[in-house]
Amino acid sequence: MGAFGERILDCLWPRRCFQCGKPLATNGYYLHLCDHCAGMLNFIGINACPRCGRPYSDDGRGRDDCPNCRSRSFSFRSGRALFECNGLGRAIIHELKYRNGHFLLPDIGRLSRNFFGELRGKILVPVPLHWWRRWQRGYNQSELICQVLAREHDCRVIHLLRRHKFNRRQTDLCRQDRYTNVAKSFSLCRRVLEKSNINRSEEIYIVDDVLTTGSTIDACAKVLEAAGFLSIHARAVARAF
Ligand SMILES: [Zn+2]
Numbered sequence: 001m002g003a004f005g006e007r008i009l010d011c012l013w014p015r016r017c018f019q020c021g022k023p024l025a026t027n028g029y030y031l032h033l034c035d036h037c038a039g040m041l042n043f044i045g046i047n048a049c050p051r052c053g054r055p056y057s058d059d060g061r062g063r064d065d066c067p068n069c070r071s072r073s074f075s076f077r078s079g080r081a082l083f084e085c086n087g088l089g090r091a092i093i094h095e096l097k098y099r100n101g102h103f104l105l106p107d108i109g110r111l112s113r114n115f116f117g118e119l120r121g122k123i124l125v126p127v128p129l130h131w132w133r134r135w136q137r138g139y140n141q142s143e144l145i146c147q148v149l150a151r152e153h154d155c156r157v158i159h160l161l162r163r164h165k166f167n168r169r170q171t172d173l174c175r176q177d178r179y180t181n182v183a184k185s186f187s188l189c190r191r192v193l194e195k196s197n198i199n200r201s202e203e204i205y206i207v208d209d210v211l212t213t214g215s216t217i218d219a220c221a222k223v224l225e226a227a228g229f230l231s232i233h234a235r236a237v238a239r240a241f
Pocket residue numbers: 017018019020021022033034035036037038
């Protein structure tokens with residue numbers, strides 16, 4: 001639908017804020033969020049662990065010794081998420097993941113504008129779903145996030161990974177179990193790699209909806225590392241604990 005058609009629809013059925021239900025101005029910055037609610041998101045700026053994206057506490061605790069990274073090594077160099085997975089942040093992720101919330105994607109793109117500048121021109125690799133789960137859900141939210149980030153930041157999306165193991169849902173597991181559950185779940189799509197003509201020294205950003213302990217993206221990063229990639233990073237929309 002063209003912009004004119006959208007404007008007519010907006011007049012007939014004004015869009016409302018996804019969070020508070022307030023009618024939105026047709027010329028607002030976001031399509032489904034009011035500025036007030038968008039401002040309530042807990043954005044994670046630079047005051048976070050550069051390796052795993054965990055925000056430092058207000059008194060600076062964790063700055064030198066992040067509890068999540070302590071005695072762990074990741075195969076990705078840096079990890080960042082846009083905002084914390086609580087309140088509206090959690091509601092956005094939930095809508096996207098379980099309730100077909102595709103309508104929120106353009107706003108996720110807009111929200112990322114001031115925070116994910118480092119993605120410009122880079123390669124994005126979505127965390128894949130097992131084919132069975134993808135079929136159940138009808139889509140892979142990480143792929144959709146990659147597409148919207150690619151539009152905003154002029155990136156290439158390359159599906160370098162596949163998930164061959166059907167895992168239990170990570171959300172029910174503790175940190176150690178998450179690690180064992182997801183290890184060796186992913187493999188390289190060699191044909192995609194050959195066709196894509198990427199140089200192994202290019203920066204690769206693995207993208208997921210939520211970053212929690214980092215186990216899932218790390219399992220993906222290990223596959224790319226084994227394939228010879230030298231600079232692998234992790235990015236997510238939300239950071240959970
Ligand atoms: Zn609102």
